[in-house]
Amino acid sequence: MSDRLVRLYPVAYRAAHGQEIVDVHREMTAELSRPARLRADADLAAHALRVRLGLDSASPAGRLFALAAPFALAAAAVTSGLHLTRWYAGLALSPAPARVQLAATDGAWILFLLLSLLVCVGAVVALTGRWGRGAGPAVCGLLGTAVQGISAAPSPDQGGIAPVAALLTAAVVLACPPDRRGDRRLSAAAGAVAAVGWFPVVVVNAGSYTGALGVSTDYGAWPLLVLAFAGVALALRAHSWGLREMSAMAVASPLLTANAYLAWGELLPVLGALLLLPAGAALTSSVQAVRRLRS
Template sequence: MTDPLLRLYPAAYRAAYGQEIVDVHREMTADMPRAARLRADADLAAHAVRVRLGLDSASRAGRFFALAAPFALAAGAVDSGLHLTRWYAGLVRSPAPVWVQLSTMDGARAAYLLLSLLVCLGAVIALTGRWLPGAAMAVCGLLGTAVQWVAATPSPGEGAVAPVTAALLTAAVVLSCPPDRRGDKQLSTAAGVMAAAAWFPVVVVDTGAFGVTTDYGAWPMLVLALTGAVLAVRARSSGLRELGAMAMASSPLVAHAYTDAWLELRPVLGLFLLLPVAAALTACFQAVRRRR
């Protein structure tokens, strides 16, 4: 079984490491039961595909997605969390009894809320130390959300393109993280702080405690951009890699802003300036810092 799996690797990689891979795999799986051997074969095939796509931990792309993945999870949780809290606020404010509202809720709405809850719980579990089950839960929620949007609004003109694209991109970023770089404690902590800072003030505004009625999704994007800038300053880098990772993770927030702005492009286009502006300011700060 090892030889067919070995062919999944690029030719140059096989020539350099092929025999070593075969020897290690055979030694490791020699005394394994059939089920465990199949899992080991699947891991080897997954690694081969990652190497072929340039997404292994040794590649630049692999390290980039390892940086972006926790923030993609956090951004997905912010989007889903805002949907859940706004639904709950409407439930509490309504003069109708809660049990009446829940009993008359249609199945599609209930499924969407459950999928959003799955994304939030998965992100929390992944960012607090159990990456694999948490990320799997969040990805299932994201893919379920995408399927539901397609089923409910089959016409692209009805606003389904943005949330479907965001859900699929977020799932792809999370799955692209190399296995041996998952669950980095510092990045997970930063992503969790970012999610809390992006979510809580918007919820407070939605309660009517302030005169602001909407921010068109600007606040969560601003928090994401500032997080990238802080990571760049701490790493003493130019900021291009960190802000690029934040841009890769931002699709749920962009989609949320688009739907919040009643599918108007102009407020959302302004949000795209936040990341390049943050990158430019970070690069200027680092240049001044080096001259001192």
């Protein structure tokens, strides 16, 4: 079996490492039960496909997705959290009893809220040190919202852009190489991005709902700004030029971009917000240039 699985690797990689892979795989699976051996074979096939697609941890694309995946989960948590808090605010402020409102809630809304809750809980679990237990449910929630948005059932976040963004975000999380998942430093930074990107918007909207402010200011710009700032901070800490970090933030941003587009209803303001990412790369490049001149 291992001989056939090794053929999934690219020719050059197989010529350099094929026999070593076969020997190690046989040794590791010699005393395993049949189900465990099948899981090991599946892991080997998955690694071969990752190498063929350039998504292993040694490739540039693999390293990019490893950096982007925690922040994609953070973006998913922010977006789903905003859906849930908007719904809860409407439920709490309505004069009708909560029991009556829940009984009258459309089934599609209930499903959407449950999927959003699954995304939030999964992202929190993944970013607090249990990646395997959290990323899977979060991805399932994202795929569920995408299917709901594409299907005939009405989705609360209207438009085709939201399902596409959910699919892209799920793909980013899944593309992260297995040996790069759950990095504590990146997960902590992504968790901070999720909290800072979500909480101020909820506070501002709470003021809008209660009449302290005249209009809602939730146009999706703040979470994108937080994400761009996180990329700049990571680049400065790593003494990088910022291109890789800001590219990772761009890869992680589809859900936040979709949220901003649905809030504004126009493309130009969203494009203006997305300019924060190349601006962040330019800023970090300038800082690194100044550092090198001084040294």
